[in-house]
Every structure is written in structure tokens, then in C-alpha cells.
Amino acid sequence: xxxEAEEKLNEGLSPVSRWILGFVSGLFGLAMILMAPESxxxxxxxxxxxxxxxxxxxxxxxxxxxxxxxxxxxTAVFCAALGYVYSQxxxxxxxxxxxxxxxxxxSLLFLLVFGIPGISYAIKAKFGxxxxxx
Numbered sequence: 001x002x003x004e005a006e007e008k009l010n011e012g013l014s015p016v017s018r019w020i021l022g023f024v025s026g027l028f029g030l031a032m033i034l035m036a037p038e039s040x041x042x043x044x045x046x047x048x049x050x051x052x053x054x055x056x057x058x059x060x061x062x063x064x065x066x067x068x069x070x071x072x073x074x075t076a077v078f079c080a081a082l083g084y085v086y087s088q089x090x091x092x093x094x095x096x097x098x099x100x101x102x103x104x105x106x107s108l109l110f111l112l113v114f115g116i117p118g119i120s121y122a123i124k125a126k127f128g129x130x131x132x133x134x
Contacts, residue, residue, distance in 0.1 A: 032046070033049035081111040089104060
């Protein structure tokens, strides 16, 4: 049963799901970039816009391009998680009492739930340097 579930997960999303997610992510990315000049933090808007555009590319393309873009996304999430942990360790509370407030515990949970899987995918995909079937 475990093998069957792993094989199904490795197949990824259906084509329709990928196209819908890619289209919506692309729209969000463009909107964020277009809103950047008028915002108080234009680099943040551009960064999130680029992140959404990477998600759109990962949904639309196949093979090594998808692996490369997915690896960039996974690495970015891991680096964001490390930055979050660092910012909390150097000046945040140990526990905020709420999941919506920053704390060392919440940053470690973010690293565990999002950062580790992100870097795991990047390592597994090898940034597209090896074909998807190899």
C-alpha cells in the first residue's frame, strides 16, 4: 500500500490542476509585479511576484525545466525558513502563545513543515541536471 501511495504522489498533479494552478499563480505574479512601483516595499512585491511566476512555470513546463524551477522554489522556501529561524533566535520570543505570531517555536515548525521538504525536493530533483526518469 505504501508503494502505491508513493507512486501516486510521484505522478504529481493532473494536467487540469497544473494548468489552473499555473494560470492563477501567473496572474498573481503579474499583479504583484505591476503593483510594486506604487507600494511602500517594491522589492518585496517583486520578490513575491517572481515566486508566483516560478510556481506558474513549474506547473506549465515538464521534465528538466520543471525540476530546475521546482528546485529553485524548494531552495527559496528553505532559505526563507532559515531566515525566519535566524530572525527569531536572535530576537524573538520562545513561544508567542499563538500560531499566527512569530516565535522560535513557530519558526522551527515552519522549517520542519515547509523548509525541509523544500530542500529535500531540490536535492532529489538535482536542479534538473539529471533527467526526470533517471
